[in-house]
Amino acid sequence: MNLPDPFAPIAPSIDRALQDVFGFEAFRAGQRRGIEAVVQNNNTLIVMPTGSGKSLCYMLPACVMPGLTLAVSPLIALMKDQADALESFNIPATYINSSLSWDEQRQRLAGMRAGAYKIVLVAPERFKSQVFLDALAGLPIGLFAIDEAHCISQWGHDFRPDYLTLGEVRKQLGSPTTLALTATATPEVQRDIAAQLGFESPRVVVSGFERPNLFFEVYPARSRRAKYERIEALLDQTPEGSKVIYCATRKQVEEVGRNLRESGYYPALYHAGLSDQERDEVQDAFMAGDAPLLIATNAFGMGVDKSDVRAIIHFNIPGSVEAYYQEAGRAGRDGESAHCLLLFNRADLRIHEFFTENSFPDRKQIERLWSLLQKHGEGTHALDADMLADHLSRAGDDRVHPWAVGSALRLLERGGHVAFGQRGPTPWLQVMDRARTRELRVDWHALDARRRVDEDHQEDMVRYATGHTCRQLYLVRYFSDTAEDIPRCGRCDRCCGPPSYARDAGQVRAPIVVSEAAQTVLRKVLSGIARTRGRWGTHVVAAMLRGSRAKKVVGAGLDQLSTHGILSALRQDDLVRLIDVCAQLGLTTQNTHGCVSLTEEGTALMIASEPLPAPVAEVLARHLTSVSASPRRSGAPSSHQAAARQNEPPLPAHLAAHLADSELGETYLRTFALAREGHDYQSIAEQRGLTPSSVLRHFLKLAEHGYPLPLQDHADGRLLPELREVASDWSSHDKLADLKERLSTPCDYDTLKLNLAIVLQERFEHLQPLDAS
Template sequence: MSINKEQALKQYFGYDSFRPQQAEIIDTVMAGNDCLVLMPTGGGKSVCFQIPAIMREGLTVVISPLIALMKDQVEALRVNGVNAAFLNSSLSGAEQDQVMWQAKIGELKLLYIAPERLFSGNTFEFLREWNVSLFAIDESHCISSWGHDFRPEYRQLSALKKYFPEVPVIALTATADRVTRRDILKQIGIEEAQTFIASFDRPNLSLNVLPGRGRIQQIQTFLKKHNGQAGIIYCLSRKGTETVAASLQKAGFEAEFYHAGLPSEKRSKVQEQFLRDDIQVIVATVAFGMGIDKSNVRWVIHYNLPSNVESFYQEIGRAGRDGSPSDTVLFYSYMDIITRQEMIANSDQSEEQKELLNAKLNRMKQYAEADICRRRILLSYFNEAVEQDCGNCDVCRNPRSRFDATVIAQKALSGIARTKEKVAMGMLIDILRGSKNKNILQYGYDQLPTFGVGRDMRSEEWAEYISQLLNSGVMDIAYDEAHSFKLNPASNQVLYGKRKVELVRFISLSERKAKEEAQLPKEKPKQEIIRDALFERLRTLRKQISDRMGVPPYVVFTDATLSEMAQKRPVSEAQMKAVSGIGTERFRNYGETFIKEIVDFARENTKPGTRVAKGMTYIETWDLFKAGYSLKVIAEKRDLNPVTIISHLVKLKEDGHDINLKALIDPAVYKIIVTAAQEMSIRRDEPLKPLFELLNEKYDYGQIKLALAVWEEERGN
């Protein structure tokens, strides 16, 4: 196709410039070279193979394990005017035959297919007849046993280079450390391929870790602040998803749960409802969201600790894919570590693999317990150096206050020692606080010297400090002995005054909430209120259109595009196409509808003498001009100078409105003004006073502007 990559980006995707490294990756692929691409979720990986697919002759085959991703990306490509299809088990036999025929006769530019479907039946043989010009392997970390989501069926992809040695391969992943990256290249057979590693920084994501106590209460408070925004709550177990969803439903929130144990029809229904913004909250196991290209997820909550940093980073990356500000929350307690360790110990993995899993879990633990910038920790995991703190994580916003907690530690450790290391968290706290419940009395713990030595602190304070002590290594826990606490050499050093202990000062949930509220602006500026109201109006319109089309709302426009519309309030084709994310096809399909909504909103919210919409004054002139009024009458009706009305019409013409400017000026006057302008070599964007004086002030500035605009238009033609 006779189109360059910049033109393709604007025409099909509506963006004016590439993100870092995208252009270089596209050039590499267009030159017929293999490459490995690491970009964070939402970083723009798909553009790296979709634009070459548009520009190259032949078919691009995209291999992905995720049916939901295929469907999403194909719908979005079709809306953008690109011929694409997918081939998977969700299609009937007749539908699959139709797709394969389209691939054979060259109607498709992109075909999405799962690896197991690629190697079943005669599909792989058909590739030879389909004029394949590029293979894109998405989620390529699945090919490596060192990756966090290894899938054995991906190993077959090594056959691609064997049977199609001349066809370039682009492998893409959002999460892979150095070992995994080397293994991906080896397994695919492209060991010499260039590797592109984009920045893993997602500055639009706010990173927060909260104590694991009172999770449901904290989530309810969070959801009230994020009313109407779509988000995902990830839980470790199927039962956990059902319990959390039931609690939220009982509290009045529209939430649904999702896990692999549900019938496929139910899973599909819940997923579709979420994609189409019919429900806002999904409580799910990590099986949900893989590959879902929903760009308007505004928050992600981890109810339990993920098993590794790769999984965590990929899952939080499902928020804010459109680049708009989004929140992530991780709840953390010592029990999360214990649960994960139990799962590893009881798994069928080899000892070597268990060692690897525990090492990865430990890195996740370090992130959760950090009292330095969390983004720096995340990025360093992916070997990316950061010079300064991010300012958008809980540690940066509220720096941790540490204090000498040696006495507190000694009290807790003494309680463990005097109970002969047989108590768990709840019992130890009851002993320290002097609780005379049945179990305390039954075991005679009320007679211990440490009984009641911690009455001055609440239960939640003790729970927080004991968790910190456990995490810092000055005590241990035996999960195979009912999670009872144990002493270790470090414990004895603390008990005998040979080692000091520093802890992060406890902050109650109410104090935390008050502190967060104090940081919020007390009242939004008027323009921000208007912008938010328009955004909601546009969001409603988008939902109506998407429902009619049978596609998710973000396929029509992303939240980021709607937000820019609400801010800039475009009222012409040129202004609308200047909004990021609006290409030729999208404007053709939806542009005028959204312009009308913006204009209607502006009219409804305009008071005499005010303008709530940029460009609204031009539209009012345009409406009168369309109604057939002369320039003089329009000026009178609008109480404006005729020169201003001419300026409006010239601007409207530039913005794509159908106006015959030449019909508005006397031909003789036009010729005189243009002749004088030619003599002075003057243009419309230059000061017009010298030309006005040269014409002996016979013609006003409006006529001069109009004549020069017509002249420039004719010269342009």
């Protein structure tokens, strides 16, 4: 068969294509193996992290293989960008999707038939169109590429029913060489993708999941205030590059944005509630570096490739390891050091439980909805999910969320029972038959399975957050069952202890001082948890261990337990911390209500008589110290933080001598030393590689702790007298925005902080904690 020129190979080999077509000198890790497998006509599954060059793995084979490459992607919004990128490499390509007019679609279909394109990008829904299938008939399909292939698997974190048809589509196309690409597929999902596509002996290439330039940290935050303090500490120590804070809901995006603005930061916000134009403007500003701090839901990030992202912060725990790795992996794509901080609070799991319950409603809810629709009868009605949810809520004891109704309607639509949509401002819903509830064409087994998959993903994410193994090792093992174990990575909090930015900000808690051996204290905690039989949460168990006679403790009879008061020398916060440590070590677990119980490992350790295993003893040593031991600072700085400070001179001797006993970290004392030398806050920020706002916060902390700063030149004759009155009991835990609102004297935040530092200093005029010379 004589192929038209566009269907003939563009380059004679993969190396010539790499250099002559794409202009690259070398392949990235894993790319050559995957590309060679495809070019040799092997059905191939490639699993590579976001940002590692997956797209080249179908674009380059398209250049050296004869025939048309058909590339499937669910990201309609990005198809134009991908087609434009291909055109920039002089590869004839186009996309066909619902964003185009019918006339434009017909022109492109005609061009495809005429051989005008080497690569055509389509969404999976396109194969429902008979017109499109007719246009494909007889064309030489050299490569069938499927991006985001995890969407095929019902065990994946982002399953999409339209992807299920692709195995049958592949057969209709004559089973061409097929490439499945994904950034997030566990071994189980990899096997399911291969099975769904009918691969008999596929080549599987999994690579690149260790990210040595990223520092992974999980911070167990007991409160929202603790989250904000940790975020601010990291932002202050990361002045360069871009930062993204991910939140689970748009409401939280707004809340976090408001709180950070009140603390003197200037974040941009991105979520699905914004108009398309607003989202585009925010994304353009972020990409241009004009909005270096972005707070977003997971609506942000698909197709965003920014090289200088220095920190990714998750305000809430994500719903799956796949989602977390994809989002965290947007940091450090330039190969330089970056930080990935997850703020873990078990209460945040309720958000994902809500998502799961409403994405996969139970059978009873779907049958109730169908009964309501039957009352309206066959035909078309002006109804939508909100209206139906309101009807169901008023008719029953439980409130039904519109999201759950929308999910149920989609299941009924898939079964051919209803159709629905929107005509202008008016909703419509068509009831298409009068099936009895037991005759509903809903795959109840698949629905239950999807709900369990979502729940399993959440449990996997909790294991990451609470586990005591190396973070990098957990991720490598999660995505590859054939990966070799990596040594202690030296790039996570499990291997290094608390990172340096937290230490410098004074956020590393001192060890709990005990009078007994650490293993004795641990076993007492485990015994107390065992006696409560998994019926109570962390705070109640801690109260019982310290001997509290609070109403809840006495009312539950916990004061009668043999473990009541066995750790009475410790504070409530200390015991809560130790119970959290038990969870991190895998010795305890919590149910959905937060009730604590022992795992098998916890029970075995409680009753054992031999010394603690080395990994347990090592973790415990970070949190406990005997009265005879001196506290030690733990944790190594991340490399980008160490690099930022490597040129700083040694701390002056008179300050270094105070460091061990100071409540403040070294970074504060360095700021103090420069201020005493006569540098203003902007000069200090420039010298230290910090933001001016960070240095001003240092001033407030230093002043609050009685360190004499030379701030007289900044005294504002109108503002200072009012501050002395209004801020008489202000502390660094209070919000500046609230204080600013109470002032009648107008001022900017910088002036406010400088004069507030003077007020804080005046409280300590009688103290001289350091020699000011």
